[in-house]
Amino acid sequence: MSGRLKIExxxxxxxxxxxxxxxxxxxxxxxxxxxxxCNNPHGHGHNYVVEVRVSGNVDPATGMIANLADLxxxxxxxxxxxxxxxxxxxxVAAFRKNVPTTENLCKEIYQRLKHxxxxxxxxxxxxxxxxxxxxxxxxxx
Amino acid sequence: xxxxxxxxxxxxxxxxxxxxxSAExxxxxxxxCNNPHGHGHNYTLEVTVxxxxxxxxxxxxxxxxxxxxxxxxxxxxxxHRFLNYEVEELNGQIPxxxxxxxxIWNLLEPKxxxxxLHKVRLYETPDLFADCYRxxxxxx
Numbered sequence: 001m002s003g004r005l006k007i008e009x010x011x012x013x014x015x016x017x018x019x020x021x022x023x024x025x026x027x028x029x030x031x032x033x034x035x036x037x038c039n040n041p042h043g044h045g046h047n048y049v050v051e052v053r054v055s056g057n058v059d060p061a062t063g064m065i066a067n068l069a070d071l072x073x074x075x076x077x078x079x080x081x082x083x084x085x086x087x088x089x090x091x092v093a094a095f096r097k098n099v100p101t102t103e104n105l106c107k108e109i110y111q112r113l114k115h116x117x118x119x120x121x122x123x124x125x126x127x128x129x130x131x132x133x134x135x136x137x138x139x140x141x
Numbered sequence: 142x143x144x145x146x147x148x149x150x151x152x153x154x155x156x157x158x159x160x161x162x163s164a165e166x167x168x169x170x171x172x173x174c175n176n177p178h179g180h181g182h183n184y185t186l187e188v189t190v191x192x193x194x195x196x197x198x199x200x201x202x203x204x205x206x207x208x209x210x211x212x213x214x215x216x217x218x219x220x221h222r223f224l225n226y227e228v229e230e231l232n233g234q235i236p237x238x239x240x241x242x243x244x245i246w247n248l249l250e251p252k253x254x255x256x257x258l259h260k261v262r263l264y265e266t267p268d269l270f271a272d273c274y275r276x277x278x279x280x281x
Contacts, residue, residue: 003275005246007239012268053272058243061159062170063235068269069172 008055008122009065013075015084018045019100022089043087048102049127050079050109054119066118078112102128106136114138144259146189147207151220154181155236158225179223184241185264186215188249192256202255214248238263238271246273 020043021035031039038044052075056065082092088100098104110124123137156179157171167175174180188211192201218228224236230244242263250258264270 003277005243006274006276007243008272009239010262010270010272058237058239060234061161063157063237063240065239067170 006055007058007065008053009071009119010051010053011068011071011075013050013052013080014047015050015080016045016047017083017086017088018043019088019095020044021099021101023099043089046128048083048105050075051125051127052113053122053124054116055122056119066116070118071116074116075113079109082112102126102132102134103136106134110136110138142191143194143201144189144191145201145204145207145256146187147204147211149186149188149211149216150183151186151216152181152183153219153222153224154179155224156180157235157237159235179225182265184219186211186245187260187262187264188245188258189260189262190253190256191259195255202253206255207253210249210252214252215245218248238265238269242271242273 019038020040021038022031023034026034052071054066054071058065086092088095088105090096092100092108094108095104098108105128106124106126109126110121113124114121121138123135125133125135127133155174156176157174158167159170162170188207190202190207194201218230219241222228224231224241228236228244230248231240234240234244242261245263246258246261249261260272260274262270262272
């Protein structure tokens with residue numbers, strides 16, 4: 001079997017936030033038809049789970065791709081602090097223009113984490129509820 | 142091609158400590174994981190095998206056979222063990238999730254002869270895991 005052995009580290013994080021799905025490109029009736037309850041005017045919330053996967057060489061001295069303390073601090077700063085207990089539409093600049101669907105949320109989180117200096121970001125998975133999950137791995141996916 | 146995944150759990154203890162580092166460095170790099178007497182986890186292992194189902198049995202690999210391989214190679218070797226001292230394949234390595242996943246891959250790959258090993262995922266806790274696979278393999 002060819003191909004080098006590759007190892008990824010996966011870590012799951014949580015935050016809670018509210019959002020409203022409403023597109024400026026659609027009229028009121030279309031918004032209600034497309035988004036249903038998610039278009040209710042005052043928004044609603046979810047407990048989100050973010051799964052982050054990174055790859056890289058396992059340092060023989062530590063046995064690690066990246067020190068978890070570094071990864072945790074980076075995700076905390078770039079994502080959790082920015083999103084937790086916020087109204088995404090109003091309090092996260094990217095969602096003033098883009099509808100905060102979990103597809104867009106997944107891409108936004110990927111953009112924020114791709115500069116992690118200690119390992120390569122492979123993929124971001126966001127679970128909006130335990131029944132809905134979205135993954136983004138950059139444009140090659 | 143069909144991917145089949147078998148799960149198993151084992152419980153083991155470990156400690157992160159590199160004798161080449163000073164006591165302070167070990168503490169700074171590994172934190173609580175450096176506590177001298179070690180600590181334990183309930184590990185969950187997911188083993189994914191890929192292949193074409195045999196037309197006569199409808200199976201890629203008989204699950205009973207896979208279960209037996211996992212029992213021999215993983216459970217007997219690692220369950221209720223102190224990984225640093227009792228698993229020879231981890232000798233000289235820090236028993237992180239990354240390293241244990243690689244050791245598991247290396248133990249299982251030669252034993253799986255129907256279909257082939259596609260991925261090993263090892264959860265140390267529900268929020269921390271490592272994946273091991275051959276580069277270039279499509280992975281989900």
